[in-house]
Amino acid sequence: xxxxxxxxxxxxxxxxxxxxxxxxxxxxxxxxxxxxxxxxxxxxxxxxxxxxxxxxxxxxxxxxxxxxxxxxxxxxxxxxxxxxxxxxxxxxxxxxxxxxxxxxxxxxxxxxxxxxxxxxxxxxxxxxxxxxxxxxxxxxxxxxxxxxxxxxxxxxxxxxxxxxxxxxxxxxxxxxxxxxxxxxxxxxxxxxxxxxxxxxxxxxxxxxxxxxxxxxxxxxxxxxxxxxxxxxxxxxxxxxxxxxxxxxxxxxxxxxxxxx
Amino acid sequence: xxxxxxxxxxxxxxxxxxxxxxxxxxxxxxxxxxxxxxxxxxxxxxxxxxxxxxxxxxxxxxxxxxxxxxxxxxxxxxxxxxxxxxxxxxxxxxxxxxxxxxxxxxxxxxxxxxxxxxxxxxxxxxxxxxxxxxxxxxxxxxxxxxxxxxxxxxxxxxxxxxxxxxxxxxxxxxxxxxxxxxxxxxxxxxxxxxxxxxxxxxxxxxxxxxxxxxxxxxxxxxxxxxxxxxxxxxxxxxxxxxxxxxxxxxxxxxxxxxxxxxxxxxxxxxxxxxxxxx
Numbered sequence: 001x002x003x004x005x006x007x008x009x010x011x012x013x014x015x016x017x018x019x020x021x022x023x024x025x026x027x028x029x030x031x032x033x034x035x036x037x038x039x040x041x042x043x044x045x046x047x048x049x050x051x052x053x054x055x056x057x058x059x060x061x062x063x064x065x066x067x068x069x070x071x072x073x074x075x076x077x078x079x080x081x082x083x084x085x086x087x088x089x090x091x092x093x094x095x096x097x098x099x100x101x102x103x104x105x106x107x108x109x110x111x112x113x114x115x116x117x118x119x120x121x122x123x124x125x126x127x128x129x130x131x132x133x134x135x136x137x138x139x140x141x142x143x144x145x146x147x148x149x150x151x152x153x154x155x156x157x158x159x160x161x162x163x164x165x166x167x168x169x170x171x172x173x174x175x176x177x178x179x180x181x182x183x184x185x186x187x188x189x190x191x192x193x194x195x196x197x198x199x200x201x202x203x204x205x206x207x208x209x210x211x212x213x214x215x216x217x218x219x220x221x222x223x224x225x226x227x228x229x230x231x232x233x234x235x236x237x238x239x240x241x242x243x244x245x246x247x248x249x250x251x252x253x254x255x256x257x258x259x260x
Numbered sequence: 261x262x263x264x265x266x267x268x269x270x271x272x273x274x275x276x277x278x279x280x281x282x283x284x285x286x287x288x289x290x291x292x293x294x295x296x297x298x299x300x301x302x303x304x305x306x307x308x309x310x311x312x313x314x315x316x317x318x319x320x321x322x323x324x325x326x327x328x329x330x331x332x333x334x335x336x337x338x339x340x341x342x343x344x345x346x347x348x349x350x351x352x353x354x355x356x357x358x359x360x361x362x363x364x365x366x367x368x369x370x371x372x373x374x375x376x377x378x379x380x381x382x383x384x385x386x387x388x389x390x391x392x393x394x395x396x397x398x399x400x401x402x403x404x405x406x407x408x409x410x411x412x413x414x415x416x417x418x419x420x421x422x423x424x425x426x427x428x429x430x431x432x433x434x435x436x437x438x439x440x441x442x443x444x445x446x447x448x449x450x451x452x453x454x455x456x457x458x459x460x461x462x463x464x465x466x467x468x469x470x471x472x473x474x475x476x477x478x479x480x481x482x483x484x485x486x487x488x489x490x491x492x493x494x495x496x497x498x499x500x501x502x503x504x505x506x507x508x509x510x511x512x513x514x515x516x517x518x519x520x521x522x523x524x525x526x527x528x529x530x531x532x533x534x535x536x537x538x
Contacts, residue, residue: 100312100313100322100323100325101322101323102313102316102320102321102322103320103321104319104320104321105295105319105320105321105462105475105476105477106319106473106474106475106476107434107449107450107451107461107474107476108476109450109452110431110452110454135389136387136388136389136486137490139487140387140388140486140487140488141486141487141488141489141490142486142488142489142490144489144490144491154486156388156389156429156455156456156483168489170489170491171491172491172492172493173491173492173493173497174492174493174494174495174496174497175493175494175496176493176494176496177494177496178496179496179497180497182491183497186499216488219487219488219489221484221485221486221487221488222485224485224489225388225485225486227456227481227483236489236491237489237491237492238489238490238491238492238497239497239499240499241498241499242492242495242497242498244495248490248492249491249492249495249497249498252488252489252491
């Protein structure tokens with residue numbers, strides 16, 4: 001930035017009209033901010049990296065995001081996935097005394113959970129199916145419900161409607177002989193309405209902002225299963241080419257939707 | 261204009277790298293928690309001769325306190341002490357490593373004498389769908405068994421030892437019994453082991469004085485993501501030669517930066533919503 005300032009000054013001295021120089025400085029500053037953002041993006045593997053389509057820029061991601069209540073993370077500025085949140089440096093000589101949290105250590109009941117999702121509808125498709133809770137299979141992958149017309153919600157991560165993080169709902173893309181409803185995910189247009197009904201709570205609406213193919217051999221679990229940052233719904237299935245030798249698809253199709 | 265934007269971009273990159281440099285070089289702090297497990301004694305806790313916790317009551321947990329890595333001296337005095345020169349426990353010299361996570365416990369030894377124990381907490385990532393439970397014996401009592409739902413899960417744990425289990429998350433009915441027995445001397449009490457959380461349970465107090473209790477410390481945020489989402493079965497939804505791949509445009513982040521530098525901001529706006537990540 002020092003160099004930028006010096007340059008602007010030099011141009012002033014060379015007789016460039018002041019307004020033009022200011023505009024140029026503003027452009028430089030804007031460009032610097034953008035490039036810095038992108039660099040931050042490169043450094044943060046969890047950051048959902050694709051840009052938003054036009055017209056939805058900032059939707060659901062522009063607001064500053066506060067850490068989940070009870071979590072020890074401070075509120076984070078955008079983008080919300082800095083690799084390391086550096087705490088305020090503690091003075092070397094003096095130990096801080098005031099802000100040390102002290103609490104009774106007796107066992108307490110576990111905090112109330114967000115309502116679980118129970119039904120998923122995606123406008124303009126035949127995706128209209130119950131959602132069941134799933135966890136992790138013995139091989140460490142997310143469990144997927146066996147029925148082709150049933151979706152699974154990753155119950156260890158955030159629920160749809162949680163204050164932060166990604167709610168992951170997945171289903172099979174095919175049956176043994178045919179395409180399943182989730183095969184329509186790959187063609188969803190930005191803005192498509194996604195509705196999630198919940199157990200004991202009002203339904204939630206989401207809008208699709210991105211459809212992404214992620215290679216299975218480069219699966220970025222930290223970005224898909226994110227516990228903090230902006231609240232999003234991720235609909236996940238398989239896609240791309242069927243690889244006969246692996247008996248598997250080459251990619252995951254990942255739809256990102258934000259609260260409508 | 262292109263030239264000036266390009267130059268600005270280069271300057272911005274240099275600036276961004278300069279800014280990023282020191283932040284990455286700085287050593288992350290250590291995290292220190294302090295548990296008071298000596299019944300009937302309100303104390304002050306001193307770190308390097310400074311009063312850090314005032315009127316610290318039994319059964320309370322303080323922290324975590326972020327401290328730069330290094331050597332520290334911990335001392336515990338009576339609550340009205342003017343300085344740390346006459347500690348009732350300690351002083352104890354401890355070494356805190358960068359990013360380390362520790363709990364210092366003021367407690368009774370097996371014979372009932374006040375002492376201090378310094379535990380290093382395991383803050384490694386926990387496998388997806390699992391939680392971790394550590395039990396630490398910091399009570400004036402002989403060796404114990406830890407029961408969950410009436411069955412022993414940890415056997416013959418003596419003061420000041422600890423034992424760690426990796427478990428499916430859930431709420432356990434935890435009781436503590438003399439080693440080899442099942443009659444509880446503490447509990448049963450409900451202890452929740454949450455996914456991605458390391459729950460540390462302390463048995464503290466005195467068997468002779470009939471004031472044995474449990475204290476719980478939770479270290480959150482140790483979760484890891486599932487290794488994949490296996491949503492395919494038989495290839496019936498194969499993208500084939502036509503649709504998805506041809507409409508998808510491969511634009512890596514690096515390429516996006518280049519685009520920005522050369523073409524300015526406008527070019528970035530034209531990137532398709534549908535992209536392929538590799």
